[in-house]
Amino acid sequence: NFRCRSAFKLLEIDDKFRLLQPGFSVVDCGAAPGAWSQVAVQRVNSAGTGERTDPALPRGTVVGIDLLYIPPLDGAHFLSSQDVTDPSTHAKLLELLPNRQAHVMLSDMAPNASGFRDMDHEKLITMCLSLIDLAEKVLQPQGSLLCKYWDGILTRRLQEKLSSVFGGVRTLKPQASRKDSAERYFLATMYRKPMK
Ligand code: SAM
Incomplete structure (x- = not known):
């Protein structure tokens, strides 16, 4: 049982692109109430109770972050x-990640919607851009970032920024995302860590 229907979006994306492998370290940004983290725990085998129960499978790590309280999860x-x-x-x-690095960053973050579409779009794009700074600190070379955004005039700027480092x-x-919503995801892969 998932805590939220949003789980199905991540399952669908992961079934297709195989982002989450056993043993991987994952950062889940905007994790409350924890449905994406539930999916990540299963797929990276961080509880040792994944879909495949082979004891030889490596154990991954999942760290979820939210402004809100996130109920505990094995x-x-x-x-x-x-x-x-x-x-x-x-x-x-960084202290919670093995070797202070993540293989995958997930973000389903969203600001509280004001109802003004352009304003909400701009806020969420700004949050997505901040994930690129976070990537520089925690994402390992060749790592991936999956982030939600609301489509609008700044979409292309975010896409260009992502393309400059991925x-x-x-x-x-x-499919699980409502057809009439502006919700989209960028899947950025093959991270190139900028030289310091
Ligand atoms: N993926 C989650 C799940 O499957 O349970 C649902 C995430 S919900 C759509 C978006 C979340 O982003 C909210 O819980 C909100 O509190 C969080 N959020 C928004 N801005 C944030 C920020 N600056 N830092 C951390 N979390 C944030």
């Missing part, structure tokens, strides 16, 4: 009441 570490865009959160996150960037609209 196999996940949660940073509740924390802002993903705040550098003090980044320090806590080898591949695709736009996804999962």
Whole structure:
């Protein structure tokens, strides 16, 4: 049982692109109430109770972050009441990741919608851009980033920024996402860590 229907979007994307492999470390940004983290725990085998129960499968790591409280989940570490865009959160996150690195960053973050479409779009794009800074701190070379956005005038700017540091960037609209919503996902793969 998933905590939220959003799980089906991640399952659909992961079934197709195989982002989440056993043993991987995953950061789930905007994780409350925890449905994506539930999917990630299963797929990276962080609780050791995945769909495949081969004891030889490597154990992964899942760290979820949200401004809200995230109820506990076996196999996940949660940073509740924390802002993903705040550098003090980044320090806590790094301590929870093996080798201080993640294979995959997920973001289903969304601001509280004001109802003004352009404003909400701009806010969410700004949040997505901050994920590119977070990637520089935590994402390992060749890693992937999956992030939700609301389509609008700044979409292309985000896509260009992603393309400047990732080898591949695709736009996804999962079946499980309402047809009439502006919701989309960017799947950015093959991260190239900028030289310091
Ligand atoms: N993927 C989640 C799941 O499957 O359970 C649902 C995520 S919900 C659509 C979006 C979440 O983003 C909200 O819980 C919200 O609190 C969180 N959020 C928005 N801005 C944030 C920020 N700056 N830092 C952390 N979380 C944030």
